[in-house]
Amino acid sequence: MDTPRIRMSHPYGQTPPNIFSDHDWVRHHEKELLEKYGECSILVYNEQVVGTGDSLQAAIEDAERNLPPEVGEITPIHEWLGYRHPFLRALPGHFEVPDPNHE
């Protein structure tokens, strides 16, 4: 999963501080990110998208490929960008509801 410059792990008690702020950034910009990138895996570091792909591994490889040469090791977060389906738990199919004004 890790590459020479993309580090997705850390020792106990040494969680990179950007993990929390970058997560909030993604949540607060989810709509714009979805419009720009569509449904995909996304890597974000210091409030910048550094890689995208159809899987975590693809996003990591994309980031490694596209990082400027002068950038050293980074600790991005991974999120799945996806449209929310608020009624995901409803059963598929059709049903009729009586019109309460015509009972």
Added chain:
Amino acid sequence: MTRIQLRVYRNPGQAEVFVNIKRKDGGYYTQAGIVDTGAQTSLLPQALADVLAYRLSERASFMVEQAGIAQQAFQAVEAYVSLFLEDQTGARTEEFEVRVWFARARSVLIGFDDILERAVLHLDMPNVTGHLEFPG
């Protein structure tokens, strides 16, 4: 008692908690998991099985028939992973073992088995805050 702050969001509403899951290389992989009070067992994307340290349960791979209200079947692999929860203040739980299902999922879902069943859940949507309290 350990108090772990949740990340709480509106529109769409969601409460999440950071989990650090032990990897095969001894490090930890951090991901925000959705607190899912509709899930008995926590769910992990199967792609993470490549890097996480786990042991299979006796049940191992099986089909979950008519899962949830959607009544759709999916494959799951039952395993045990070691993890701890953490928040942005630096609070963290002890590391503990959790029974999880690896499945074709996009997100980490935090269910009751071994996690929520240990904790008191506070969710304050008007103030967009919340936390999990783990008795000490």
